[in-house]
Amino acid sequence: MKKLYHFSLSPFCRKIRLILGEKKIDVELIEEKFWEKRVQFIKINHAGEVPVYVENLLTISDSNAIFEYLEEKYNDPPLLPDNLELRAECRRLSNWFDFKFHKEVTERVLYERVYKKVMKRGYPKSEIIKSGLKNLKFHLNYLNWLLEKRKWIACDFLTISDFTVASHLSSLDYISDVNWQEFSYVKDWYSKIKSRPTFRPILSDLLAGFNPPEHYNDLDF
Amino acid sequence: MKKLYHFSLSPFCRKIRLILGEKKIDVELIEEKFWEKRVQFIKINHAGEVPVYVENLLTISDSNAIFEYLEEKYNDPPLLPDNLELRAECRRLSNWFDFKFHKEVTERVLYERVYKKVMKRGYPKSEIIKSGLKNLKFHLNYLNWLLEKRKWIACDFLTISDFTVASHLSSLDYISDVNWQEFSYVKDWYSKIKSRPTFRPILSDLLAGFNPPEHYNDLDF
Incomplete structure (x- = not known):
């Protein structure tokens, strides 16, 4: 039996759910309020974070480690190209969003607005949110520039980069923070990825x- | 010709230098003051961060993307095991340090103490450094617990996890922030990895x- 411990608004968990969906791997979803540090959950993942993927006796935490495992074990459909240079480009862009975008935007906007309230950790600070929204424009501009030249984010076919970016943007879209009209190539791309059946449950x-x-x-936003 | 744009105290750059050394790949090292946002450098890497690896016409940024590329292209010696479950464990621990440890410790200690001065961005805040040092203890305890059971960090042989963790700890050690005596298994492990020839130039x-x-x-610390 396969399980995924997740939190619905976490972009890292959304990414793994999309990957599992695309690869048609059935899992039991377990919503985990990871900030409550439930003893049984900490035993499973000492880092205390989601997502955590369980497959028989194997437990993997960290969305990147989970993705690489799924990609190596369940390669149909592949979410990384065969070409080594394109694989590097896919991983570069995925990590850009998981690391840089997450720090400069997600933490400042989504975490301030939603996580603080949900976790009961004080009030959102408007100057932090403001700086996050300013950073968001920089990242969307960059994406728009990429998507003017490419059909999908890393190359001309759908890869892990698209699912990573869509996960981050969809979490922000839940709280109305993406101005799609201003970035037409990003909007067209998001419309395509949003229409995939794997996106519906999310x-x-x-x-x-x-x-x-x-x-x-x-789908028509 | 291969090149690596790097900053000597960055743990992410140290990791790539160690990997290049282990795989015996010669590169020209270019020290980049990335915070100065040199126009020619931003053209190479729009994210404005180090490390950046250049191989002929290919340019890769993000240390994780660079590592996976080098591992796929130059597999001798491999820094990931063959076994899929162990590969997941290696990536989990590498990402733990690059993401969680970096946020909870490196940014709070090394960046406050050194980067702020070097980049001329104000004065270190003692409460941030203090919280970083407190977090460091938690991480070292976890490492010590792992190393009590394993010869190397992820399993019984040397992998990417060891080089990632050693990179982070060696950067902190430069500013005397690791109390090795308190964590004997970590100390023994660091002594082994520190004695590798690839560690000397760093x-x-x-x-x-x-x-x-x-x-x-x-070597005897």
Whole structure:
């Protein structure tokens, strides 16, 4: 039996759910309030973070380690190209979003607005959110520039980079923070990836106390 | 011709230098003051960060993308095991240090103490450094616990996890922030990895304005 411990609004968990969906791997989803540091969960993952993927006796934490494992074990469909240079480009862009974008945008916007309330850790600071939204523009500009030249984010076919970026942006879109109209290539790309069947269950998850905007679940946004 | 743009005290750059050394790949090292955002450098890497690896017409940024590329192209010696489960464990621990440890310790200690001065970005805040040093203890305890059971960090042979962790700890050791005596298994492990020939050039790099402690370069510390 396969399981995934996750939190619905975490971009890292969304990414793994998309990968599992694309590779048609069935898992039992377990929503984990990781900030409550449940003893049984800490035993499974000493880092206390989600996602955690369990497959028989194997437990893997860290979304990147989980992805590489799934890619090596369940290679149909592949989410990395064969070409070594393109693989590097895919990983570069995935890591850009998981590391740089996460630090400069996700932590400043999503975590301030939502995580603080959910975890009962004080009030959002408007100057932090403001700086995050300013950074978001820089990243969207870069994406728009990439997507003007490429069909998908890393190359001309769908790869892990697309799922990583879509995970981060969809979490921000839940709280209305992406101005799609200003970035037409990004909007077209998001419209394509949003229409994939694997995206539907993610977009129908709701977080108590936070309602997504009307366009969030809409394919024509 | 192969090149590596790097900054001597960056753990991510140290990791790539160790990997290049282990795999016997010769590169021209170019020290990059990445915070100065040199126009020619931003053209090479839009993210403006180090390390950046250049091989003929290929340019890769992000230490994880560079590592996976080098591992796929230059597999002798391999720094990931063949076994899929052990590969996952190696990546989990590498990412733990690059992501969690970096955020909870490196940014709070090394960046406050050294980067702020070097980049002329204000004065170190003692409460940030203090919290980083407290977090360091948690991580060293975890490492000590792992190394009590394993010969190397991820399993019984030397892998990428060892080079990642050693890179982070060696950068902190430059500013005397690791209390080796308290964590005997970590100390024994560091002594083994520090004695590798690939570690020597890294430990002889000096940063103007900061002198490492006497034990830093010493195999018997």
